[in-house]
Amino acid sequence: MTTLSDPPKEGFRLSMLLYDTRYRSGTIQVVALFCFMLLAAWLLNNTIQNLAALGKPIDFGFFSEPASYDINQRLLDYNSRDTHLRASFVGLLNTLVVAFLGCVTATVLGVVIGVLRLSPNWLVARLMTVYVEMFRNVPVLLWIVFIMAILIETLPSPRAFRGDDATASMMLGDSVAVTNRGVYIPEVLFSRSLGDLHLFGNSSLRFDVSLDLIAILIVLGAGLWVSRRIKHRADGIQEQTGTRPTTWYLRLGVVAVPLAILLIALGFHFGMPALKGFNFSGGTHLRNSLIALWLALSLYTAAFIAEIVRGGIMAISRGQTEAASALGLRPRRVMSLVILPQALRVIIPPLISNYLNLTKNSSLAIAVGYMDITGTLGGITMNQTGRELECVLLLMLVYLAISLTISAVMNWYNESVKLKER
Amino acid sequence: AGTLDDVKARGKLNCGVATGVPGFAFTDANGDWQGFDVAVCRAVAAAVLSDATAVEFVPTTGKTRFTALASGEIDMLARNTTWTFSRDVDLKFTFVGINYYDGQGFMVPKELGVSSAKELDGATVCIQTGTTTELNLADFFRINNISYEPVPIETNAEAQQQYLAGACDVYTTDASGLAATRASFENAGDHVILPEIISKEPLGPLVRHGDDEWGDVVRWTLNTLIAAEELGITSANVEEMSAAAGDKPEINRMLGTEGTLGEMLGLDAAWAKRAISVGGNYGEIFAKNIGEETPIGLARGLNAQWTDGGLMYAPPFR
Amino acid sequence: MSDIAYSRTEMLPEREPPASEIGVLGWIRHNLFSTWLNAILTILSLALIYYVLAGIIPWVLSPTWSGTSLADCRDILAEAGREGHFSGACWGVIHDRWLQLIFGFYPAELYWRPIAAFLLLGVALAPVLFADKMPAKLLWFSALYPFLFPWLLWGGPIWGPVMALLGFVIGYAVFAAVNNAMSTLLGLILGVLAAAIWWLFLAGAAAEMLSGILPIGLEPVESRKFGGFMLSITIGVVAIACSLPLGIVLALGRQSDLLIVKYLSVGFIEFVRGVPLITLLFVASLLLNIFMPPGTDFDIILRVLIMVTLFASAYMAEVIRGGLAALPKGQYEGADSLGLNYWQAQRLIIMPQALKISIPGIVSTFIGVFKDTTLVSIIGLMDPLGLSNNIRADSAWNGIVWELYGFIAAVFFILCFSMSRYSMYLERKLQTGHR
Amino acid sequence: MSELAIDRNIDRSKMHVSDQVAIEITGMNKWYGAFHVLRDINLTVYEGERIVIAGPSGSGKSTLIRCINRLEEHQKGKIIVDGTELSSDLKNIDKIRSEVGMCFQHFNLFPHLTILENCTLAPIWVRKTPRKEAEETAMHFLEKVKIPEQADKYPGQLSGGQQQRVAIARSLCMKPRIMLFDEPTSALDPEMIKEVLDTMIELAEEGMTMLCVTHEMGFARQVANRVIFMDAGQIVEQNEPEEFFNNPQNERTKLFLSQILGH
Amino acid sequence: MSELAIDRNIDRSKMHVSDQVAIEITGMNKWYGAFHVLRDINLTVYEGERIVIAGPSGSGKSTLIRCINRLEEHQKGKIIVDGTELSSDLKNIDKIRSEVGMCFQHFNLFPHLTILENCTLAPIWVRKTPRKEAEETAMHFLEKVKIPEQADKYPGQLSGGQQQRVAIARSLCMKPRIMLFDEPTSALDPEMIKEVLDTMIELAEEGMTMLCVTHEMGFARQVANRVIFMDAGQIVEQNEPEEFFNNPQNERTKLFLSQILGH
Ligand SMILES: Nc1ncnc2c1ncn2[C@@H]1O[C@H](COP(=O)(O)OP(=O)(O)OP(=O)(O)O)[C@@H](O)[C@H]1O
Ligand SMILES: Nc1ncnc2c1ncn2[C@@H]1O[C@H](COP(=O)(O)OP(=O)(O)OP(=O)(O)O)[C@@H](O)[C@H]1O
Ligand SMILES: [Mg+2]
Numbered sequence A: 001m002t003t004l005s006d007p008p009k010e011g012f013r014l015s016m017l018l019y020d021t022r023y024r025s026g027t028i029q030v031v032a033l034f035c036f037m038l039l040a041a042w043l044l045n046n047t048i049q050n051l052a053a054l055g056k057p058i059d060f061g062f063f064s065e066p067a068s069y070d071i072n073q074r075l076l077d078y079n080s081r082d083t084h085l086r087a088s089f090v091g092l093l094n095t096l097v098v099a100f101l102g103c104v105t106a107t108v109l110g111v112v113i114g115v116l117r118l119s120p121n122w123l124v125a126r127l128m129t130v131y132v133e134m135f136r137n138v139p140v141l142l143w144i145v146f147i148m149a150i151l152i153e154t155l156p157s158p159r160a161f162r163g164d165d166a167t168a169s170m171m172l173g174d175s176v177a178v179t180n181r182g183v184y185i186p187e188v189l190f191s192r193s194l195g196d197l198h199l200f201g202n203s204s205l206r207f208d209v210s211l212d213l214i215a216i217l218i219v220l221g222a223g224l225w226v227s228r229r230i231k232h233r234a235d236g237i238q239e240q241t242g243t244r245p246t247t248w249y250l251r252l253g254v255v256a257v258p259l260a261i262l263l264i265a266l267g268f269h270f271g272m273p274a275l276k277g278f279n280f281s282g283g284t285h286l287r288n289s290l291i292a293l294w295l296a297l298s299l300y301t302a303a304f305i306a307e308i309v310r311g312g313i314m315a316i317s318r319g320q321t322e323a324a325s326a327l328g329l330r331p332r333r334v335m336s337l338v339i340l341p342q343a344l345r346v347i348i349p350p351l352i353s354n355y356l357n358l359t360k361n362s363s364l365a366i367a368v369g370y371m372d373i374t375g376t377l378g379g380i381t382m383n384q385t386g387r388e389l390e391c392v393l394l395l396m397l398v399y400l401a402i403s404l405t406i407s408a409v410m411n412w413y414n415e416s417v418k419l420k421e422r
Numbered sequence B: 001a002g003t004l005d006d007v008k009a010r011g012k013l014n015c016g017v018a019t020g021v022p023g024f025a026f027t028d029a030n031g032d033w034q035g036f037d038v039a040v041c042r043a044v045a046a047a048v049l050s051d052a053t054a055v056e057f058v059p060t061t062g063k064t065r066f067t068a069l070a071s072g073e074i075d076m077l078a079r080n081t082t083w084t085f086s087r088d089v090d091l092k093f094t095f096v097g098i099n100y101y102d103g104q105g106f107m108v109p110k111e112l113g114v115s116s117a118k119e120l121d122g123a124t125v126c127i128q129t130g131t132t133t134e135l136n137l138a139d140f141f142r143i144n145n146i147s148y149e150p151v152p153i154e155t156n157a158e159a160q161q162q163y164l165a166g167a168c169d170v171y172t173t174d175a176s177g178l179a180a181t182r183a184s185f186e187n188a189g190d191h192v193i194l195p196e197i198i199s200k201e202p203l204g205p206l207v208r209h210g211d212d213e214w215g216d217v218v219r220w221t222l223n224t225l226i227a228a229e230e231l232g233i234t235s236a237n238v239e240e241m242s243a244a245a246g247d248k249p250e251i252n253r254m255l256g257t258e259g260t261l262g263e264m265l266g267l268d269a270a271w272a273k274r275a276i277s278v279g280g281n282y283g284e285i286f287a288k289n290i291g292e293e294t295p296i297g298l299a300r301g302l303n304a305q306w307t308d309g310g311l312m313y314a315p316p317f318r
Numbered sequence C: 001m002s003d004i005a006y007s008r009t010e011m012l013p014e015r016e017p018p019a020s021e022i023g024v025l026g027w028i029r030h031n032l033f034s035t036w037l038n039a040i041l042t043i044l045s046l047a048l049i050y051y052v053l054a055g056i057i058p059w060v061l062s063p064t065w066s067g068t069s070l071a072d073c074r075d076i077l078a079e080a081g082r083e084g085h086f087s088g089a090c091w092g093v094i095h096d097r098w099l100q101l102i103f104g105f106y107p108a109e110l111y112w113r114p115i116a117a118f119l120l121l122g123v124a125l126a127p128v129l130f131a132d133k134m135p136a137k138l139l140w141f142s143a144l145y146p147f148l149f150p151w152l153l154w155g156g157p158i159w160g161p162v163m164a165l166l167g168f169v170i171g172y173a174v175f176a177a178v179n180n181a182m183s184t185l186l187g188l189i190l191g192v193l194a195a196a197i198w199w200l201f202l203a204g205a206a207a208e209m210l211s212g213i214l215p216i217g218l219e220p221v222e223s224r225k226f227g228g229f230m231l232s233i234t235i236g237v238v239a240i241a242c243s244l245p246l247g248i249v250l251a252l253g254r255q256s257d258l259l260i261v262k263y264l265s266v267g268f269i270e271f272v273r274g275v276p277l278i279t280l281l282f283v284a285s286l287l288l289n290i291f292m293p294p295g296t297d298f299d300i301i302l303r304v305l306i307m308v309t310l311f312a313s314a315y316m317a318e319v320i321r322g323g324l325a326a327l328p329k330g331q332y333e334g335a336d337s338l339g340l341n342y343w344q345a346q347r348l349i350i351m352p353q354a355l356k357i358s359i360p361g362i363v364s365t366f367i368g369v370f371k372d373t374t375l376v377s378i379i380g381l382m383d384p385l386g387l388s389n390n391i392r393a394d395s396a397w398n399g400i401v402w403e404l405y406g407f408i409a410a411v412f413f414i415l416c417f418s419m420s421r422y423s424m425y426l427e428r429k430l431q432t433g434h435r
Numbered sequence D, E: 001m002s003e004l005a006i007d008r009n010i011d012r013s014k015m016h017v018s019d020q021v022a023i024e025i026t027g028m029n030k031w032y033g034a035f036h037v038l039r040d041i042n043l044t045v046y047e048g049e050r051i052v053i054a055g056p057s058g059s060g061k062s063t064l065i066r067c068i069n070r071l072e073e074h075q076k077g078k079i080i081v082d083g084t085e086l087s088s089d090l091k092n093i094d095k096i097r098s099e100v101g102m103c104f105q106h107f108n109l110f111p112h113l114t115i116l117e118n119c120t121l122a123p124i125w126v127r128k129t130p131r132k133e134a135e136e137t138a139m140h141f142l143e144k145v146k147i148p149e150q151a152d153k154y155p156g157q158l159s160g161g162q163q164q165r166v167a168i169a170r171s172l173c174m175k176p177r178i179m180l181f182d183e184p185t186s187a188l189d190p191e192m193i194k195e196v197l198d199t200m201i202e203l204a205e206e207g208m209t210m211l212c213v214t215h216e217m218g219f220a221r222q223v224a225n226r227v228i229f230m231d232a233g234q235i236v237e238q239n240e241p242e243e244f245f246n247n248p249q250n251e252r253t254k255l256f257l258s259q260i261l262g263h
């Protein structure tokens, strides 16, 4: 038996930077950081030199200058004397609006199509396959311009509504006009309005919130809360006796009656669109550009969502349905108690990343002249002021913030629904 | 080195044009660029490089054109760009002259019965975006205190489509564009161009600040084309007139049979002759690309020679 | 129930099912009219199909192939007795411009070059995509192809690509030498450094000198002449090819336990995936020159290629990360226990498997990037969509809409659809074949 | 497939067969498209019977069993379960399904619900049992299958044998009068098979009517009172287990038995 | 877990233990985060020893063995393998890894390489052996594990037992002086276990130093010259196999042995 003497203690040697696992990772990281900083410094240096040569040092002052252009589709009050900052703000809201609308319709469409693709009806399933392949395999930009062109060319212009020999007429009892300038729908008006709440005073970020809306939301919220209480009570009764009392009329009542009273009190009525001068006036005008973008984005994204939904449902093994039916559950309950809760876990993560894509694709709004943030900040404002660097960087930051918010929500959700495994 | 040397060394002129404007810049089926703006590029290329085909056309959009010029990607921009103070001073470009005097106008269908832009209250207006048009429009309606609904559109082709389908009541862009667009309609007579011209839109080629030598080359090539018309030099007779000195000294100086104007520019003596022989003088270029004989069908109007009551006025060659 | 014993003496033959089960009738009953709801859906679908086809087919079947302008088409249609706005398509524009839509402004006498480039692309991809059916020797061609491809398309002396290739060779040689003599890490750093020095400072001069001595080359074609589908495909192919190595590096970085490396990778990936491609294209067309040393001016297409590559590499990194995650941990341990070092393990064990798993993902990323190339029309490049605007500016075709969009959409559809089918085939093959 | 030793004394006292008919199948035929899977099946099951169905793969055992609770539709013939004829009448189907419990080869527990929720789901929604009561019943049956302590875990956290026992408990919670088993042990490891068979034996001892597709011949021998052998979609032979194993009549049965008992 | 009969006569003639130290572990401690997995491990392995490590699940057997070729890093104490101390120096790690072969429970063959390529990979890239020579060595060892005819197949085409034997051959191709086995048979079916154990016995007969985590007590009895019992991260008992099995000292050992030998 030999005894091993301790190997001589060694001090730090340079070669340990390369060979010693303790230092080696440090070496790599330092080298990487160094390379990164070098690159960053180089880019920054170039930028500073170039900007100096162009005589355009970074300066966000232009934001407080008047924008001088008009924006048609807007949620906030805005006119051409407002600042570029406000124009961008209006654009940002437009982006959020179309992204939100798009996500909602894309989801509805996608779910319907995804489910129909699994339909036992051969023809319907095939038709849905054609739909999915058609939309997935043609660029979204092409769809946007295509749908815009269809709206423009196939719908009647307001002129066609005029005169005795009108070739087009309004729909739904003269309350909706579908024209190639967009769709005019009745707007909600209150004759005894409570007025608006003005936020942020007179600044570029000023924001009006309708007190009527707040009142309605409060009443609605209270109604829903009471309705939930009723539901909980019904649940309790069911747990105790096994039978569930019918409560739907009660639940409907507590929501609808107070709401109706409030609406009457506020003097609720519709403002109908009517042909006046060149255009329809009154009512709410959903511009063509919004509709085309909204439609195109939702139809395009729906094709992807349909595939996700189909995949999610197919990922639930047939055995689950069989086991549930063998227990005597009706198909509707099988769907709601067994299939959907499982499928949703599979569906939601890719669904959210499709929402992200839709939001990013909404930047193609410029192709149809919808004034989103790319059209305002990254479009006319940039053109007019010549501040490309500031505008593009800001534009990226805005999108990045939206994306990161959405993916943060996604990660949180993923964590919370993970299936428990051994 | 200066841009002139760069261009000579490269053997190609990089010229920024629009991505497609009828009569001004478009490609034919062979992929060759045609149009009024394109002709200016070709004339410059002929003058500098002795080869009218030695041009690399760079299609630019409203957004990219200034960056392309500022970054040196193109040597000159010939893309109906309005000469404004801020572009000249703030964005630091040199407009070398004006090849088309334009102004923003309105076109409406006849059946609307509108005779003045002031009657357009509440109308939907298609604007081809480019910065000045929107600004003029916003100012015009605001000053006249009438409302309107702007529909911003990226390209002329789409604007035309919307206008024809009735998606907007009015189409506004530079009057030249309006006329050109109207000319291509199936029933051009059903549309009128309103008398109001709400802005001045002097369009011309531009180069970067700070390279006066190159600016001069482009400026005087343009002037050559304009002056040639005034002096009666055409593509048909330019060979003959440049063969020997004639009796008009200005023509002689221009065509290099007398004096050393070409050398002063850093070019050879026959530069102007080559510029003219590509597409003819200004009048010929106008007539061939956008004149009344073409589908575009623009009248000379303000763009007639000063001698004919227009604004085309080339400084003297001396 | 006393006697349950039973034994069959004669086997029953197979019998025909009832008539409602088989044949056309059975099929229709089962697939189209199995329930009331299905019957209604079937009828609705038939109505929809009829309505759409009745609208489109007469328009598509239009005798205007030889029309020379929109007005001419209208005359032809009027002669055929068809009037009105949607009486028929004007296919003359496609007849007139289809070469342009495909090749852009590429010189007609050189069309063979892009054609050859894309055909050879198929050859180069074959050993990768159909690994089981192709001789492995072809992989050498695949390795050389990235240098051949730009040379065929852009032309110029052959020395450029050769020198670029030499950079890799030099880098590898330095790496190998240092690796043997000292350490892999140092070898890697020095190898990259050597290649970079070669490319930045020496390759250009060497190429120039050699082309002075031995002028072998193709006629150069500027990238401005690129357009139409050729431009889209070029951007797509180059972006994917270049983003593959970048994506691998980023994916490894993201998986790494080195915090700084990890966060740099995550930052880059999340940033690029968080912004729309169009803003990156704005950067390419408006800002990239500002970021470069004063006086640099490179071609807009090159700039677009850079940005699209960066864009694709972030997505590629995520695809490859998925492939890496699908590998069991045992593979890493197996490699470690045999004494393979990190890079050897990556190259010999991990990447070959991870990439194979990722091929379907790579193909769909490619389809995505290929479709997204249409966005370059917004910054003024002449991709098919950009060209369609340009064509509509020609007074002969002013007013054409559907024919161009339809043609472009059809071509995109055919290309993307076949690719997606291929990736599905691969997915299926991987599922069964990867035991 | 091997003969597993069942090492406890089986109490056959309660396993008497009444002469009440539980299931009656007459002249039943089924096709998948043009493929004739089940041919002229005639089978009467009395209450309290424990029937084991054996046969080569693809012989239609699963299909037969699945027809009984209408997971598959038959095209010809009659199936009467507990006096109710199976037709496309939804009410009948519902009624039969709540009388007949079923256990699958792959358990098919609902992975998103806890064990307890798995067991109470159907009683609550189908039988409208109050939750409280349903939970008590569930705990009772979980105790019976010997895993009451797992009630709040998720299926993914249990072993295969435990999962199959939960699946049995889940069926029992509906208080079925007949249980169908489709190869309940074939996806399990040997130790786990034992756990599940034990549970099934206990059920049998309590007099449950059972139809069981299985190749566990030890189980068949000791528990079943009838073994049915199927081939090519038809019942080829049936007999009491001892007779069946020791003295098979039909050539195919002999072949099959020699194969599965051979090694 | 059952005691597998090894039915051949084992040749113990070559299995002598020299007094050369192969592995020396002194005062070794390891933590996973705050969890103390290995506590004060002291172990000296002489060349030619065959050591079996047993112990309940989670007792740290795998971790101990994985520390020896640095698949896991230890935080305190010393591990000296063949005279080289395991430290964070990469060169030492590389050296030790090429001296120490390892076999995993799940084989960890490379599925994209053929059997032959699996075996030649490390010799070619780590030892820089010429391919020709590496292939000859590989065939030699494949013959030894009795599957030379599978050389050109892919791992996915082999049975588990064959795969494990390939894994052993793959380690042997690096000509290691010490072999580590981490439950090499626990993922295998009974018939295959025998094949693999046979191979391991042969190795032992040739005098290979082996450390083997296993619950195959038959193997331990007949081949090992020392059995180490671990619990809760520490070595609780070690002894010669006969003594260990027949006369365990420690309470935990007794409990453990009664469990695994009990049924
Ligand atoms: N949905 C179906 N469509 C068409 N054929 C089917 C379907 N389900 C089963 N079959 C066929 O019917 C026959 C009987 O299937 P069944 O599952 O009943 O056999 P089995 O006796 O249970 O076999 P195993 O022992 O393998 O489970 C098989 O040939 C099978 O291929
Ligand atoms: N990577 C890790 N991180 C944290 N804890 C770990 C990790 N790997 C193992 N452990 C824990 O360390 C302890 C010892 O694990 P080890 O795998 O060595 O046990 P073992 O004796 O091999 O058990 P088995 O017989 O189940 O393989 C266990 O409690 C285990 O949960
Ligand atoms: Mg079966």
Ligand SMILES: [Mg+2]
Pocket: E061, E062, E063, E183
């Ligand atoms: Mg272990």
